Amino acid sequence: MSKERIKISEDLYDIMPSDYQDLVKSATYGKEDRGWKDIGNSKELIEQHSLCAGCPESMAFRYILASLPNPEDTVMVGSTGCTSLVFPMVAVHNIHSLFGNQNAIASGLKRALSVRFPGRTKDVVVLAGDGATVDIGLDMTLQAWFRQEKFTTICFDNELYANTGGQESGLMQKGFVAKMAPVGKLFDKVRLPEIARESGCHYVVQCTVSKPSLIEKVVRNAVMIAREIGPTYLQLYTPCILEIGKNSMEGLQEMRDSEKPTERFAYKEYISEPAKQLLAEVTAKDKEKKAAAKQLASQEA
């Protein structure tokens, strides 16, 4: 796998824009232990972004792309919203779906990939906003989970429709007033993590993107479990600093404040029994590998 499949034709190498040359030279495709620590040491799979300066969605993108275990064999499915502006700059196969349809597209895609490439691991990861996941696409989101489709759904929860100027979303908190929702929300934030658990997701996490190591862990777990067992769901708080009136530098603090144990983005996790077993096996294998490497190193010394 890996870089064998992304070679630029030698005779046209010099005319390729430098971002593509860099991807081939130093991106972490095929690296087994890839993760957030590669950021800064290797070419990232995101070139630049056109989000607002300081938007936490950009941090989330960087951590997720650094953590996908199998980026060269992953297809991401996006939906309309702020996230969709980033995908043209992402060096992982991706499909833009009609707003809300992302989990239906991903279902068909995942099934088609397993027929077309029976011997190869192909991961599918949906990445969409809360409006796409919880409101307009809720039918598709839930049906994919009911059917036990084997892919990961990631929701960038910024608690409103950011890309269209701030309308109310199902994941908005009660009482919140947005630019285009002046009355204030009358209902509670939809408890999608709990709904995901009840709908058949084998791994559900709600957290903020303040800690890259945590994002690495949950993304890897979610993708591995989806690959082997069934649907997984990550709900990541990526506050829309523009809509909540924060400066570019304040996104991180907003996430830290909101993830305190008593706050609405306190870490929440649900793992099904089969998924627990799989994670235990993966951990045991990792330990074995590390021990073997240590032994080899001591023999060589």
Next chain:
Amino acid sequence: MTQYRVLPGPEHFLPPSAASMGICLPNPGEAHINGVIVPEEKAYEEAAKQFLMAKVPTIFPGPLVLWAWNEKAAKKATAVRHLYNTLKECAQPGQTPMLIPMPDYRPKYPKINPEVEINPNHPNLTIWHNKIDCCMFIGVHCHQANLSLKIIRGGTSCYTIAMCAQAGHEDAMLSFRDASVEKIMKLAEWVRKLKGTVQPRLTSAKSGASN
């Protein structure tokens, strides 16, 4: 038979697809010039002439040749380079052949750099910026080539050639089909053969579709 001809533009905003105007694709061994089916040999001659006449003759290689995804692709890339080198060797003072890649089909935000690449969703930017008056597409997937060729015809006066690996393109002013290494090399040979027999179009400041 249709009276419609696929000619350099600017035709108008949103020109019709040439197919919808009755232009047909060539059969194997044939090509089309301006929508009229001709023997392939005639198309080599005309394409070579257009290249030699142009102020900025340009080749736009797409992903199917930019990436060495199989041996054939890498060989085609070598042939593309050879054709470009031939254009340079045969260029007269004032002519500037270019080789500009189309590495991606996705519309790039906030914008592409027209000096180093062309994007099928707004190919006119690269054509205008570099004042390209004749270009050849090669290794671009058909649906993207069709889109792009139509935009070029709509908004620029650039002459378009398609070296298509499938059945050809109605929306190009000249289209080959079943492109192969041999066909690219043969076009280079024709350029060399006609060198000195064609008057370059160096006088018109507007030749590069700056309209």
